[in-house]
Amino acid sequence: MRNFWVDCEIDGRRTDLCGGPRSKDGGMEVVVRQRDDGRSVIAVKLMCEYDSSTDEVVTYVKDGDGNVIKEIRTKR
Secondary structure (H helix, E strand, O other): OOOOOEEEOOOOOOOOEEEOOOOOOOOEEEEEEEEEOOEEEEEEEEEEEEEOOOOEEEEEEEEOOOOEEEEEEEEO
């Protein structure tokens, strides 16, 4: 099992987007953008990384300004 995995169902697409990092220490970044009065802004960002000092995998949920609004830590 990979440290992280994402599954996305998107209207209008025949196939889902899915995947995760290949290496055991790999991470990933997922950015969700949305329209704001005709321009694109970051709604939320997921930062997923392996913390070797604690042997944990960590997911940070950040708002559009980069502030961490949630942190999830689990044992690898």
